[in-house]
Amino acid sequence: MAKIQMKTPLVEMDGDEMTRILWKEIKDRLILPFVDLKTEYYDLGLPYRDETNDEVTVKAAEANKKYGVAVKCATITPNAQRVTEYHLKEMWKSPNGTIRAILDGTVFRAPIVVKGITPTVSTWKKPIVLARHAYGDIYKNSELYVDGAAKAELTVTYPDGRVDTKLIHDFKGAGVLMGMHNTDASISSFARACFNYALSLKQDLWFSTKDTISKTYDHRFKDIFNEIYEAEYKTAFEEAGIEYFYTLIDDAVARVVRSEGGFIWACKNYDGDVMSDMVATAFGSLAMMTSVLVSPDGNFEYEAAHGTVTRHYYKHLKGEPTSTNSVATIFAWSGALRKRGELDELPELVAFADKLEAATVGTIEDGVMTGDLYALSTLENKRKVGSIEFLDEIAKRLA
Numbered sequence: 511m512a513k514i515q516m517k518t519p520l521v522e523m524d525g526d527e528m529t530r531i532l533w534k535e536i537k538d539r540l541i542l543p544f545v546d547l548k549t550e551y552y553d554l555g556l557p558y559r560d561e562t563n564d565e566v567t568v569k570a571a572e573a574n575k576k577y578g579v580a581v582k583c584a585t586i587t588p589n590a591q592r593v594t595e596y597h598l599k600e601m602w603k604s605p606n607g608t609i610r611a612i613l614d615g616t617v618f619r620a621p622i623v624v625k626g627i628t629p630t631v632s633t634w635k636k637p638i639v640l641a642r643h644a645y646g647d648i649y650k651n652s653e654l655y656v657d658g659a660a661k662a663e664l665t666v667t668y669p670d671g672r673v674d675t676k677l678i679h680d681f682k683g684a685g686v687l688m689g690m691h692n693t694d695a696s697i698s699s700f701a702r703a704c705f706n707y708a709l710s711l712k713q714d715l716w717f718s719t720k721d722t723i724s725k726t727y728d729h730r731f732k733d734i735f736n737e738i739y740e741a742e743y744k745t746a747f748e749e750a751g752i753e754y755f756y757t758l759i760d761d762a763v764a765r766v767v768r769s770e771g772g773f774i775w776a777c778k779n780y781d782g783d784v785m786s787d788m789v790a791t792a793f794g795s796l797a798m799m800t801s802v803l804v805s806p807d808g809n810f811e812y813e814a815a816h817g818t819v820t821r822h823y824y825k826h827l828k829g830e831p832t833s834t835n836s837v838a839t840i841f842a843w844s845g846a847l848r849k850r851g852e853l854d855e856l857p858e859l860v861a862f863a864d865k866l867e868a869a870t871v872g873t874i875e876d877g878v879m880t881g882d883l884y885a886l887s888t889l890e891n892k893r894k895v896g897s898i899e900f901l902d903e904i905a906k907r908l909a
C-alpha cells in the first residue's frame with residue numbers, strides 16, 4: 511500500500527523521559543508505516559534545551575507560527591532537583607509557558623471517553639471541554655522575596671510621564687510578593703476563541719473567574735467576555751440554541767460537579783491548569799485528555815495534558831516493565847495530522863487520523879489497556895498490557 515503523502519511539514523517538538531520513549535515508538539509503530547511523514551524536528555528534551563540556553567524552545571515556537579501546526583511531547587519543567595539531576599546551567603522556564611507566551615491563545619482540553627471507564631462523578635454523561643487561557647497571569651509573573659521590613663508598591667509609568675502607584679503591602683518582616691499582568695488584546699482573543707469553539711461544537715459556554723475579590727483584574731475578563739458576546743456572538747448563539755453564561759468560580763465548581771457535562775468551561779490560565787487535571791482525572795485518567803493550543807492568528811499546537819511520567823521512566827531505566835498510557839500522545843499526533851490534512855486539503859490524511867483514533871479507542875474497548883485504565887475499567891474481559899504491547903495492539907487494529 512502506498513504511504514499517505516504530506517504537503518507541509520508538521521513542527522515536531524520532542525520531549526523528555528517516558529513520553530520521549532513513547533514518542534519514538536508511536537511514530538515507528540503507528541505513523542511511519544502508513545504516512546510519508548514530513549516534520550521539522552525540534553528537540554525540546556531538557557539536555558538540548560540546556561545546551562542551547564533554551565533557544566531551541568523559542569525556535570520551535572517560531573516554527574509553529576511559520577507552519578501553523580505543531581505536535582509536542584511532554585517536557586520537564588525544571589525545578590531545583592532537576593537542576594542537580596541534569597547538571598543544568600540554569601533553572602530554565604517551562605517550555606509550555608514559553609511557547610504559549612509566543613503563540614498566545616487558548617488551550618482546549620477534552621476527555622477521551624471510552625466504554626468501560628465511567629466518570630468518578632456519577633452525574634457526568636457527556637465530556638466537559640476545558641478552555642484554558644494560555645497567556646499571562648502567574649505564568650508571566652515577577653516575584654520577589656522580601657527579606658525584612660519594607661514597603662512594596664505597584665508602579666505603572668506611562669510614556670507621557672504619568673505615574674500610577676498603589677501600595678501592595680507595608681511589610682513588617684520577611685514575606686513574598688508577585689506582580690502579574692494580562693492584556694485586553696489577549697483576553698479578547700481568548701473570549702473569541704471560546705465563543706467560536708462553542709459555536710463549532712454547538713455547546714454552552716461557561717466562564718468563571720473570581721471577580722468579586724479581584725475587582726479590577728478578574729472583572730476586566732468578565733467585562734470583555736460580556737462586551738464581545740453582546741456585540742458579536744449573541745445572535746449566533748441564539749440561532750444555535752446554545753447559551754453563554756458567566757458565574758463566580760466557586761459557583762462554577764459546584765455546578766460542574768452537579769452537571770451532566772456536555773459544555774465548555776472557560777477558565778483563566780491558572781484555574782484552567784488545575785481544573786483540567788481535576789476534570790481529566792475524574793473522567794478516568796490524565797492520559798485520556800486531548801489538549802490543543804489555538805492561537806488568535808490560527809496556529810495550532812497539539813500535546814498531551816499530562817507530564818513526562820517520571821516514576822514510570824525511572825522503572826524503565828531500571829529495566830522493569832512499564833504500563834504507561836500513550837493515548838493522549840497518540841491523540842496529539844492524530845489531532846495534528848488531521849489539522850494538517852484539513853489545511854492542506856488532504857482527505858486521506860484526515861481519514862488516517864480518524865482511523866488511528868478509532869483503532870486506539872477500539873483497543874481499549876476490546877479490553878486491552880494499560881495499568882491506569884485497567885484499575886478503573888468495568889469491562890469483564892479486560893487485560894493489562896505493557897507500554898509497547900499496547901502500541902502493537904493498536905497497530906494490529908490499524909493495519
Ligand code: NAP
Nearest residue numbers: 584585586587796797815816817818819820821834835882
Ligand atoms: P505526570 O508526568 O503527569 O505524572 C503524574 C502521575 O500521573 C504519574 O506518576 C502516573 O501515576 C500518572 N500518569 C500521568 N500520565 C500517565 C500516563 N500517560 N500513563 C499512566 N499514568 C500516568 O506529572 P508529574 O509526575 O507531576 O510530572 C513529571 C514531569 O512532567 C515534571 O518534570 C513536570 O515538569 C513535567 N510536566 C510536563 C507537562 C507538559 O509538558 N505538558 C505537564 C505536566 C508536568 P502513577 O505513578 O501512580 O502510575
Ligand code: MG
Nearest residue numbers: 783784787815
Ligand atoms: Mg497542570
